[in-house]
Amino acid sequence: xxxxxxxxxxxxxxxxxxxxxxxxxxxxxxxxxxxxxxxxxxxxxxxxxxxxxxxxxxxxxxxxxxxxxxxxxxxxxxxxxxxxxxxxxxxxxxxxxxxxxxxxxxxxxxxxxxxxxxxxxxxxxxxxxxxxxxxxxxxxxxxxxxxxxxxxxxxxxxxxxxxxxxxxxxxxxxxxxxxxxxxxxxxxxxxxxxxxxxxxxxxxxxxxxxxxxxxxx
Amino acid sequence: xxxxxxxxxxxxxxxxxxxxxxxxxxxxxxxxxxxxxxxxxxxxxxxxxxxxxxxxxxxxxxxxxxxxxxxxxxxxxxxxxxxxxxxxxxxxxxxxxxxxxxxxxxxxxxxxxxxxxxxxxxxxxxxxxxxxxxxxxxxxxxxxxxxxxxxxxxxxxxxxxxxxxxxxxxxxxxxxxxxxxxxxxxxxxxxxxxxxxxxxxxxxxxxxxxxxxxxxxxxxxxxxxxxxxxxxxxxxxxxxxxxxxxxxxxxxxxxxxxxxxxxxxxxxxxxxxxxxxxxxxxxxxxxxxxxxxxxxxxxxxxxxxxxxxxxxxxxxxxxxxxxxxxxxxxxxxxxxxxxxxxxxxxxxxxxxxxxxxxxxxxxxxxxxxxxxxxxxxxxxxxxxxxx
Numbered sequence: 001x002x003x004x005x006x007x008x009x010x011x012x013x014x015x016x017x018x019x020x021x022x023x024x025x026x027x028x029x030x031x032x033x034x035x036x037x038x039x040x041x042x043x044x045x046x047x048x049x050x051x052x053x054x055x056x057x058x059x060x061x062x063x064x065x066x067x068x069x070x071x072x073x074x075x076x077x078x079x080x081x082x083x084x085x086x087x088x089x090x091x092x093x094x095x096x097x098x099x100x101x102x103x104x105x106x107x108x109x110x111x112x113x114x115x116x117x118x119x120x121x122x123x124x125x126x127x128x129x130x131x132x133x134x135x136x137x138x139x140x141x142x143x144x145x146x147x148x149x150x151x152x153x154x155x156x157x158x159x160x161x162x163x164x165x166x167x168x169x170x171x172x173x174x175x176x177x178x179x180x181x182x183x184x185x186x187x188x189x190x191x192x193x194x195x196x197x198x199x200x201x202x203x204x205x206x207x208x209x210x211x212x213x214x215x216x217x
Numbered sequence: 218x219x220x221x222x223x224x225x226x227x228x229x230x231x232x233x234x235x236x237x238x239x240x241x242x243x244x245x246x247x248x249x250x251x252x253x254x255x256x257x258x259x260x261x262x263x264x265x266x267x268x269x270x271x272x273x274x275x276x277x278x279x280x281x282x283x284x285x286x287x288x289x290x291x292x293x294x295x296x297x298x299x300x301x302x303x304x305x306x307x308x309x310x311x312x313x314x315x316x317x318x319x320x321x322x323x324x325x326x327x328x329x330x331x332x333x334x335x336x337x338x339x340x341x342x343x344x345x346x347x348x349x350x351x352x353x354x355x356x357x358x359x360x361x362x363x364x365x366x367x368x369x370x371x372x373x374x375x376x377x378x379x380x381x382x383x384x385x386x387x388x389x390x391x392x393x394x395x396x397x398x399x400x401x402x403x404x405x406x407x408x409x410x411x412x413x414x415x416x417x418x419x420x421x422x423x424x425x426x427x428x429x430x431x432x433x434x435x436x437x438x439x440x441x442x443x444x445x446x447x448x449x450x451x452x453x454x455x456x457x458x459x460x461x462x463x464x465x466x467x468x469x470x471x472x473x474x475x476x477x478x479x480x481x482x483x484x485x486x487x488x489x490x491x492x493x494x495x496x497x498x499x500x501x502x503x504x505x506x507x508x509x510x511x512x513x514x515x516x517x518x519x520x521x522x523x524x525x526x527x528x529x530x531x532x533x534x535x536x537x538x539x540x541x542x543x544x545x546x547x548x549x550x551x552x553x554x555x556x557x558x559x560x561x562x563x564x565x566x567x568x569x570x571x572x573x574x575x576x577x578x579x580x581x582x583x584x585x586x587x588x589x590x591x592x593x594x595x596x597x598x599x600x601x602x603x604x
Binding site for chain 1: 496497498500502528530531532538540542557559561579581583586587588589590591592
């Protein structure tokens with residue numbers, strides 16, 4: 001824009017009225033074009049849209065075991081992939097966004113007894129979780145976002161024990177609610193990478209995640 | 218004659234009684250790509266030059282208690298004695314850094330402590346007005362390591378940096394003396410895997426010669442070192458390191474580093490690639506991945522990896538939020554655990570000459586077997602004053 005202005009002044013001073021008129025016309029076209037582009041991008045930022053995402057999650061959690069002659073806690077590590085659909089609703093200008101998300105997470109857990117008479121070891125225990133989350137995002141720059149979110153999760157673990165095992169593990173079905181913090185970096189208006197940390201209060205677990213997000217705009 | 222006596226006096230004082238290695242490669246987010254812009258040491262860390270002091274006051278730091286003062290005024294009063302001009306040939310400085318931390322929070326091993334990490338005086342003395350020839354040094358207090366044995370004598374007064382700097386051509390700078398080793402991203406977190414396990418922790422400086430070639434689009438440093446002369450000769454790591462950084466596009470630099478050194482007990486080889494990417498205004502992403510190979514004289518060697526990453530966001534002038542992720546594996550064999558650290562925190566410069574840093578760090582390991590180690594939580598609060 002600045003260059004065009006300088007060019008216009010130069011052309012004016014050379015007395016080339018025709019050139020100036022042409023340039024001025026070109027200015028108008030350029031200005032219109034950039035205005036249209038700018039208003040389009042602002043509209044895009046203000047419009048509601050959906051994201052789909054896939055994240056890798058990992059966390060540690062204590063699980064109680066009981067049975068004849070067995071009592072104690074085991075420490076388990078849960079790792080899995082989370083598939084999400086998020087509805088984003090911008091509000092208060094283009095900076096703030098409200099988010100409502102639902103997730104399906106599937107993975108495996110491993111662990112071992114750490115207290116009492118519980119000394120068994122476990123591997124490849126399948127689990128699945130359904131979660132919903134409400135959050136708020138602040139767009140710090142055109143390519144980065146910070147979010148706070150509150151997930152509520154229901155999880156089902158399919159404990160696979162040896163056929164003769166007389167042991168019962170807790171939390172086959174369990175629920176938790178938490179609070180999390182997420183950093184998102186956008187590679188383009190559609191693609192983004194995110195890192196989050198969330199504490200699940202009822203599970204007493206801190207979940208780490210890293211993932212990829214694709215915006216359906 | 219008086220000046221020579223003063224210079225000699227200062228040099229002797231500095232050697233008799235130390236600077237910090239506080240560098241902010243994140244400031245590529247403010248479009249400052251090269252460390253040379255703000256530091257006497259072109260590879261970063263240590264005392265700030267006049268431009269660095271002014272920039273910190275007028276652009277980076279917040280305006281707590283001086284909201285009505287113009288940026289120009291803030292820059293003018295950023296010197297050691299405020300706006301009082303010092304002679305052209307001397308630039309002194311004082312730095313103090315206090316750490317309050319809680320490690321292994323909510324566990325049986327919880328520990329709370331406060332450590333004076335740094336209390337030092339530094340000085341830059343110039344031998345010509347163009348600052349082509351300069352001496353930079355520091356001296357001060359260093360805390361005794363927690364793991365130091367009762368029988369080991371530990372000197373709590375050290376000099377971490379003292380060197381002669383010579384600018385030989387427009388682009389070539391030579392540093393002769395004690396400095397940090399040239400390698401990777403030089404950030405402030407000396408407990409990070411990328412510093413602590415690479416051999417670049419807070420007291421791992423070395424005596425040597427650095428050649429630093431600086432062009433607008435790229436920088437290359439080569440460091441030949443003979444070890445830390447204040448250590449016993451058998452423990453001195455003797456070798457060389459190098460770092461090359463290329464500016465792919467404005468505020469995005471890619472780099473590679475290598476280090477090879479040895480003493481009587483162990484040979485160290487390190488290799489790393491890194492990226493420093495600035496975006497918006499004041500926000501950046503740092504990423505470094507590297508290989509750590511240790512070959513001891515006796516016993517089996519290790520060949521591990523590390524990752525350091527940090528995303529920092531400017532929220533308001535002087536106030537930044539960051540997320541940091543790290544990974545480390547001592548030896549790349551199946552039975553070895555992978556260690557991870559995830560931290561969130563704030564880096565705050567509420568006003569000129571002050572800095573606060575909060576870190577809440579979650580440490581976790583992933584073992585190949587069924588056993589799961591407990592997570593640990595660390596909280597750190599640092600207060601830093603720089604005069």
